[in-house]
Amino acid sequence: MSIWRVTATPEELTERSRHTLPGYLGIRVTEIGADFLRATMPVNARTHQPYGVLHGGASVALAETVGSMASMLCVDTNYLVLGQDINANHLRKVTSGLVTATARPFHLGRTSHVWHIEIRDEQQRLVCVSRLTMAVVERRAQT
Secondary structure, three states: OOOOOOOOOHHHHHHHOOOOHHHHHOOEEEEEOOOOEEEEEEEOOOOEOOOOOEOHHHHHHHHHHHHHHHHHHOOOOOEEEEEEEEEEEEOOOOOOEEEEEEEEEEEEOOOEEEEEEEEEOOOOOEEEEEEEEEEEEEOOOOO
16 A cells, blocks of 8 residues: 555656755655655765765765655645654765665654665665654645
8 A cells, every 4th residue: 555645756756856955966766666765866976975985964865855755745735844853874885886765654643754764785785774754744824
């Protein structure tokens, strides 16, 4: 059974973020399953830290991107989802290629969502694990 309330394609989600941080980092949504959302990010000069390896902050940006997008698809248009807390454990260095993040829910409540995000390298080795808490808030009328 699908967890999504809003329907979107990977291409639509990628395009929506084109002129924001995910777009500048090269994050592309690649798959939306019944209970997960997946995206890739290149490991290159834009996402490296000075030692030439994937920057931990870039990994966190990827994790928050997939979790936020997933949360957005789980609420109707009367609500916004806003990042409230994120943590990450960096487990393996990556110097090039693509990393892939997969977000799956731990909890989808009325006022909060909690996501588990795994980031893997091209050999499917675990690079980073993250937990993201999203606040679900009612949209207010624009005045």
